[in-house]
Amino acid sequence: MTKTAALAKLPEEIELELGLDEPDDDAALRDRAARTLSVPAESFPHVVVRKRSIDARRGRVVFHVVVGLQPPDGIPLGEPLPREVRGPSRVVIVGDGPCGLFAAYALARLGVACTVVDRGKTVQPRRHDLAGLQKRGIVDPDSNYCFGEGGAGTYSDGKLYTRAHKRGPVRDVLETLALHGAPPSILVDARPHIGSNKLPRVISAMRQRLEACGVTFEFGARVVDLITAPSGELARRRIRGVRLEGGREIAADAVVLATGHSARDVFDLLQRAGVRLEAKPFALGVRIEHPQALVNRAQYGRAHEHPRLPNAAYKLVEQVDDRGVFSFCMCPGGWIVPASTEADGLVVNGMSLSRRDSPFANSGLVVQVEVDDWERAGFHGPLGGVELQRAIERASAQAGGDGLRAPATRASDFMRGKGSSSTPMTSYLPGLTPTDVGEVLDSAGVPFAARLRTALTAFDRRMHGFASEEGVLVAVESRTSAPVRVPRDPRTLESPDLEGLHPAGEGAGYAGGIVSAALDGMRIADAIAARLAPAARSSTG
Ligand SMILES: Cc1cc2nc3c(=O)[nH]c(=O)nc-3n(C[C@H](O)[C@H](O)[C@H](O)COP(=O)(O)OP(=O)(O)OC[C@H]3O[C@@H](n4cnc5c(N)ncnc54)[C@H](O)[C@@H]3O)c2cc1C
Numbered sequence: 374m375t376k377t378a379a380l381a382k383l384p385e386e387i388e389l390e391l392g393l394d395e396p397d398d399d400a401a402l403r404d405r406a407a408r409t410l411s412v413p414a415e416s417f418p419h420v421v422v423r424k425r426s427i428d429a430r431r432g433r434v435v436f437h438v439v440v441g442l443q444p445p446d447g448i449p450l451g452e453p454l455p456r457e458v459r460g461p462s463r464v465v466i467v468g469d470g471p472c473g474l475f476a477a478y479a480l481a482r483l484g485v486a487c488t489v490v491d492r493g494k495t496v497q498p499r500r501h502d503l504a505g506l507q508k509r510g511i512v513d514p515d516s517n518y519c520f521g522e523g524g525a526g527t528y529s530d531g532k533l534y535t536r537a538h539k540r541g542p543v544r545d546v547l548e549t550l551a552l553h554g555a556p557p558s559i560l561v562d563a564r565p566h567i568g569s570n571k572l573p574r575v576i577s578a579m580r581q582r583l584e585a586c587g588v589t590f591e592f593g594a595r596v597v598d599l600i601t602a603p604s605g606e607l608a609r610r611r612i613r614g615v616r617l618e619g620g621r622e623i624a625a626d627a628v629v630l631a632t633g634h635s636a637r638d639v640f641d642l643l644q645r646a647g648v649r650l651e652a653k654p655f656a657l658g659v660r661i662e663h664p665q666a667l668v669n670r671a672q673y674g675r676a677h678e679h680p681r682l683p684n685a686a687y688k689l690v691e692q693v694d695d696r697g698v699f700s701f702c703m704c705p706g707g708w709i710v711p712a713s714t715e716a717d718g719l720v721v722n723g724m725s726l727s728r729r730d731s732p733f734a735n736s737g738l739v740v741q742v743e744v745d746d747w748e749r750a751g752f753h754g755p756l757g758g759v760e761l762q763r764a765i766e767r768a769s770a771q772a773g774g775d776g777l778r779a780p781a782t783r784a785s786d787f788m789r790g791k792g793s794s795s796t797p798m799t800s801y802l803p804g805l806t807p808t809d810v811g812e813v814l815d816s817a818g819v820p821f822a823a824r825l826r827t828a829l830t831a832f833d834r835r836m837h838g839f840a841s842e843e844g845v846l847v848a849v850e851s852r853t854s855a856p857v858r859v860p861r862d863p864r865t866l867e868s869p870d871l872e873g874l875h876p877a878g879e880g881a882g883y884a885g886g887i888v889s890a891a892l893d894g895m896r897i898a899d900a901i902a903a904r905l906a907p908a909a910r911s912s913t914g
Contacts, residue, residue, distance in 0.1 A: 470524020472878025493521025568727030758856025858882030
């Protein structure tokens with residue numbers, strides 16, 4: 374049999390299980406694959422690692438590696454590339470987070486010009502404002518962990534796993550990031566991660582490529598109003614552009630509103646423009662932090678010190694009184710950071726560097742909250758959820774004290790329903806104030822603490838030490854997703870109230886995380902191109 378014929382008979386790929394001490398270089402993988410298939414290793418000249426994951430279930434830790442046996446397809450990474458855009462821009466994208474940036478990228482692939490405006494700064498000067506938050510407790514309402522180039526995604530943890538595979542080409546998003554400097558490992562790891570030291574360079578490389586193609590970016594450009602005109606349809610208006618703070622106007626036939634879940638002033642301006650908003654369930658709770666060694670022991674057991682194992686992650690879920698309580702955005706070897714956008718409110722979130730090597734593990738631990746829950750507590754209307762968030766964020770700031778210090782309770786004290794008089798070491802740079810986090814969470818009249826406590830009991834059974842005195846609960850993790858949805862037509866992706874306005878991404882209720890926000894931006898780009906440049910094909914080729 375010829376080599377080509379032998380190759381044609383082989384499967385496309387094979388999954389191998391490797392012990393912690395087994396070699397995983399190409400030669401070793403080829404050998405293992407050949408033995409597993411009972412064919413000579415010469416049958417296939419190439420092996421390509423396609424997926425890699427760690428399996429720590431059933432008391433033993435192994436690697437699962439999916440190995441491709443056929444030659445690579447030869448298609449260059451991240452194709453098609455953006456091309457030069459021609460003609461005046463008729464599209465304004467508000468918000469340069471993952472949603473807005475990928476919308477601009479997808480439009481440029483189709484040759485459609487756009488202007489991206491963002492209230493914040495580019496990645497470098499934004500870094501100084503983050504230092505101001507961490508060291509001096511100063512919140513700049515336009516430049517912080519949520520606002521600025523790359524949006525909340527830039528100084529985030531950069532975990533790229535998503536359940537949004539039905540929403541679009543996840544692989545395309547990952548390849549685009551890899552093409553702009555993200556580590557190639559994101560293309561094979563089952564839990565891809567970039568880290569907030571590498572993300573800023575990736576984001577600005579994408580911007581620079583787009584600028585070179587003729588896309589315009591403006592920073593320090595906060596949109597304060599939508600400009601509208603009567604449309605052909607009764608009771609509907611159409612978009613004519615946006616007004617920036619300072620009064621300058623930018624005309625547009627299509628506006629993508631990709632402003633994220635923290636731009637509360639945007640919800641107000643939408644209401645002024647007659648755009649309907651709907652209240653939407655979300656989740657709220659705390660960040661919980663442990664020594665990473667505790668998590669490694671709980672997850673890896675006897676193998677916890679094995680040099681080939683990365684710091685361990687976890688995912689925990691429990692149903693309590695019909696409400697989900699779950700861990701969220703877990704950051705092994707990470708840091709808790711102040712993610713406030715308003716001077717009188719405290720919000721925490723988590724991130725890590727690409728090496729994930731801090732001695733701490735943190736995760737959001739949040740309770741699902743329904744519209745009924747906050748209406749019973751006296752918060753009404755489409756922005757009731759925003760008001761609930763704000764009330765608890767203010768209570769958190771007051772309980773923490775000056776300089777963005779955060780209120781915190783040891784998990785063991787929280788389980789006993791009391792506050793703490795001391796807290797363990799923490800990654801949170803502004804510092805922790807020992808107090809009763811349960812009181813902060815329940816301060817607005819929605820019972821979060823009891824549900825969290827019940828779930829913690831179950832989590833401690835699954836991960837020994839999770840609710841011990843080594844764990845600390847830090848308040849408040851309130852910006853998990855938008856408490857508002859801005860309705861849009863499922864086909865045109867436009868607001869039913871304002872023709873040409875495309876509510877998009879996490880802030881409008883259509884995404885939750887970096888990848889799903891990017892995918893939503895790409896969908897919006899296709900919808901806009903279909904209307905404004907019908908000759909263009911889909912942005913994903
Ligand atoms: C610390 C932290 C860690 C995170 N870690 C992860 C993670 O590991 N993985 C993950 O998937 N997700 C993570 N997230 C969440 C993720 O960042 C968001 O889901 C994602 O960025 C949402 O994308 P978006 O484009 O919809 O909105 P955003 O990223 O919020 O971007 C909105 C943009 O709009 C701009 N803007 C707002 N209002 C205006 C206005 N009026 N005029 C002009 N511009 C405006 C803002 O400046 C901002 O740049 C993290 C978030 C934070 C804060």
